[in-house]
Amino acid sequence: xxxxxxxxxxxxxxxxxxxxxxxxxxxxxxxxxxxxxxxxxxxxxxxxxxxxxxxxxxxxxxxxxxxxxxxxxxxxxxxxxxxxxxxxx
Numbered sequence: 001x002x003x004x005x006x007x008x009x010x011x012x013x014x015x016x017x018x019x020x021x022x023x024x025x026x027x028x029x030x031x032x033x034x035x036x037x038x039x040x041x042x043x044x045x046x047x048x049x050x051x052x053x054x055x056x057x058x059x060x061x062x063x064x065x066x067x068x069x070x071x072x073x074x075x076x077x078x079x080x081x082x083x084x085x086x087x088x089x
Contacts, residue, residue, distance in 0.1 A: 042056060
């Protein structure tokens with residue numbers, strides 16, 4: 001099984017990539033999902049794919065992301081910023 005980090009998961013290419021993952025659940029596992037500012041979309045994807053990490057590039061959105069994940073009982077770790085994106089990549 002391959003672990004994937006999907007950068008820009010809420011964009012059209014990221015969503016298309018996640019469609020492929022849905023079709024092949026035994027081949028791929030999502031390790032990390034990232035988005036620029038779309039916290040709502042990112043949280044929805046985290047609930048479905050249960051990655052280890054979710055990263056939002058806009059650091060001002062970190063608290064919103066962390067709170068939403070916690071409220072939904074999602075164990076995904078929320079991180080933010082360019083340095084976090086670089087580490088996940």
